[in-house]
Amino acid sequence: MIDRSVLLQFLFSGITLGSVYALIAISLVIVYNVSRVLCFAQGEFFVFGALTMIALTALGIPMSIGFILTIVLVSGLGVVIERLLIRPVQNSSVGMVITMTVAISLCLRGLGLLIWGREAHTLPTFTKSKALGIFGAYLSVQVLWIIAAVAIVLLIIWLFFEKTLLGLSMRACAENRLGASLVGISVWKTTLFAWAWGAALGALAGMVIAPLIFVRYISGTMPMLKGFTAIAIGGLTTVGSVIAGLLLGIMEAYTVGLISSEFADAIVFSVLILVLLGRSYGILGRTEDGGM
Amino acid sequence: MKVKGNLWWLVLLLFIALFPATLGRISPYYNTVLILVGIYVILAVSLDLLIGFAGQISVGHAAFFALGAYTSGILTAKHSISPSIALLCGLFVSGLVAWGIGRAVLRLKGYYLAMATLGLNAVIVKLITGFASITGGASGLLNIPPFQIFGLTLQDHTYYYYFVWGIVILVITCCLALTKSPFGSTLIAIHSDEEAASTLGIECPKYKLHVFVISSMLAGVAGSLFAHFMGFIAPDDFDIFTSILILVMLFLGGVGTIYGAALGAAFLKLLPEVTYRFQTYELFFHGLILILVLIFLPKGLLGILTNVKNRLLGSGNLLNPPSSGTEP
Numbered sequence: 001m002i003d004r005s006v007l008l009q010f011l012f013s014g015i016t017l018g019s020v021y022a023l024i025a026i027s028l029v030i031v032y033n034v035s036r037v038l039c040f041a042q043g044e045f046f047v048f049g050a051l052t053m054i055a056l057t058a059l060g061i062p063m064s065i066g067f068i069l070t071i072v073l074v075s076g077l078g079v080v081i082e083r084l085l086i087r088p089v090q091n092s093s094v095g096m097v098i099t100m101t102v103a104i105s106l107c108l109r110g111l112g113l114l115i116w117g118r119e120a121h122t123l124p125t126f127t128k129s130k131a132l133g134i135f136g137a138y139l140s141v142q143v144l145w146i147i148a149a150v151a152i153v154l155l156i157i158w159l160f161f162e163k164t165l166l167g168l169s170m171r172a173c174a175e176n177r178l179g180a181s182l183v184g185i186s187v188w189k190t191t192l193f194a195w196a197w198g199a200a201l202g203a204l205a206g207m208v209i210a211p212l213i214f215v216r217y218i219s220g221t222m223p224m225l226k227g228f229t230a231i232a233i234g235g236l237t238t239v240g241s242v243i244a245g246l247l248l249g250i251m252e253a254y255t256v257g258l259i260s261s262e263f264a265d266a267i268v269f270s271v272l273i274l275v276l277l278g279r280s281y282g283i284l285g286r287t288e289d290g291g292m
Numbered sequence: 293m294k295v296k297g298n299l300w301w302l303v304l305l306l307f308i309a310l311f312p313a314t315l316g317r318i319s320p321y322y323n324t325v326l327i328l329v330g331i332y333v334i335l336a337v338s339l340d341l342l343i344g345f346a347g348q349i350s351v352g353h354a355a356f357f358a359l360g361a362y363t364s365g366i367l368t369a370k371h372s373i374s375p376s377i378a379l380l381c382g383l384f385v386s387g388l389v390a391w392g393i394g395r396a397v398l399r400l401k402g403y404y405l406a407m408a409t410l411g412l413n414a415v416i417v418k419l420i421t422g423f424a425s426i427t428g429g430a431s432g433l434l435n436i437p438p439f440q441i442f443g444l445t446l447q448d449h450t451y452y453y454y455f456v457w458g459i460v461i462l463v464i465t466c467c468l469a470l471t472k473s474p475f476g477s478t479l480i481a482i483h484s485d486e487e488a489a490s491t492l493g494i495e496c497p498k499y500k501l502h503v504f505v506i507s508s509m510l511a512g513v514a515g516s517l518f519a520h521f522m523g524f525i526a527p528d529d530f531d532i533f534t535s536i537l538i539l540v541m542l543f544l545g546g547v548g549t550i551y552g553a554a555l556g557a558a559f560l561k562l563l564p565e566v567t568y569r570f571q572t573y574e575l576f577f578h579g580l581i582l583i584l585v586l587i588f589l590p591k592g593l594l595g596i597l598t599n600v601k602n603r604l605l606g607s608g609n610l611l612n613p614p615s616s617g618t619e620p
Contacts, residue, residue, distance in 0.1 A: 007329045095539065266419050273397070277397070277408070
């Protein structure tokens with residue numbers, strides 16, 4: 001029989017993973033909803049966020065300033081990518097857009113290799129305190145930072161999309177791009193903002209998890225795939241993807257802990273396929289066929 | 293002009309036929325490179341049937357590549373079955389799996405279909421890794437014998453080169469014939485407007501399933517050829533990066549033309565032969581070249597080739613691509 005404290009430990013690591021997946025899922029959802037592009041380079045924003053923060057900290061810049069600087073730099077990168085590379089192919093086929101984001105991902109990965117080399121990097125924890133012992137399980141204080149980051153992000157997103165004009169116009173674009181442009185909203189400007197948001201949130205996910213893992217220039221793929229899974233399960237809404245991301249993380253932590261790591265991913269992606277199929281048959285609510 | 297077009301093809305065929313005897317003799321390394329190019333041409337061309345003609349986005353083509361490779365590899369390495377029979381088994385298994393899941397998966401469209409096929413690829417690779425006692429797991433499947441046909445072992449890369457390229461040319465010819473047949477026209481109809489097609493009485497799910505099975509079987513053949521060429525296969529050879537690579541080849545070369553897919557596969561497989569000189573810059577330049585092609589050549593490399601040829605030969609139609617109506 002497995003000890004209760006071990007099961008609790010799995011829950012903690014599940015919540016940690018799940019929070020990261022949730023952040024990536026939100027970033028994918030915002031970009032997709034506004035610009036109708038599913039970005040296969042989203043994992044690279046995660047990596048760039050983590051590695052930029054690590055590099056800035058190594059230069060002796062205080063973490064709080066490094067944090068803000070990283071967000072600004074990576075969201076700038078997102079804006080440049082949207083403006084220069086996505087816009088020319090925006091109205092092409094889905095396959096063409098996917099190929100473009102894949103090409104961008106390769107290019108960014110190459111850039112990451114040039115800047116940070118092949119080595120894995122990690123970050124000191126945000127605050128230096130010992131892990132908390134709870135019923136025999138250990139909880140790193142960094143996990144509390146991660147959970148706080150998700151909570152704050154959700155609050156900011158809610159305020160932004162409910163209370164600001166820009167947020168409302170982004171929602172209008174997500175509803176109907178043509179309609180939004182007819183009432184005088186600059187669709188291109190909102191798209192640009194969506195990419196800034198997407199890149200910044202991807203970077204945030206990378207930064208908060210960086211003290212707990214080792215990040216290399218190729219580390220972005222798996223988080224991105226889990227993000228895809230979360231948005232597919234969450235039905236392309238912010239709250240839905242947060243819940244789906246958390247559940248996914250917890251499910252993964254328990255399968256890794258209790259069964260094996262190979263089958264954990266097999267199970268996660270089987271869930272993805274089943275959910276997609278379920279949705280196409282209308283079992284899980286949405287019957288939307290052509291939308292995505 | 294038709295004659296001139298065929299002449300160009302003859303030149304290309306002659307180049308492929310004479311390569312091992314001439315340039316390949318000077319540097320045998322390029323024989324092996326061209327064998328891999330051939331295998332990827334089969335993959336890209338078969339994916340073009342699915343994406344370019346039927347309009348169904350798959351980012352999981354490497355799953356069927358893996359099924360073909362592992363079926364053939366396991367049967368020959370562990371059960372001493374003749375490779376030519378194993379190849380047919382690989383083809384059959386890939387087709388069977390595609391048939392089994394196709395009807396459900398192909399209900400999805402656009403990005404949903406892309407994500408489901410991506411997930412399928414991840415599941416199959418993880419299952420291969422997980423069932424290590426059968427597949428060799430993450431460390432790979434060893435001792436796959438070279439291909440044998442009619443008692444002749446194609447251990448020599450020159451022989452295998454001709455065998456692979458023979459199959460490549462067969463596959464391209466069959467795919468071209470298929471796309472020009474009524475079946476191909478039906479696929480293009482489904483591609484341009486599925487609802488309209490079904491209003492006209494076309495059974496869209498059936499046709500989509502058929503093209504998915506055909507495309508997967510061809511990927512299975514490519515897998516089998518790959519396994520017997522390498523002698524060693526590991527799950528990493530078939531992960532989602534491979535699927536993404538095949539997709540990129542297709543869009544790079546030009547989608548919906550068959551020739552474009554072949555060109556894209558050759559280009560992308562030969563590109564590292566040039567970019568490896570840049571060492572750590574390789575990945576960056578690789579990505580950059582792709583981005584530039586996608587932005588400046590929306591019709592792919594085949595588009596530019598057709599333009600150049602039109603300038604040179606007036607209106608001659610060298611590569612004779614089907615009408616632009618097949619662009620997705």
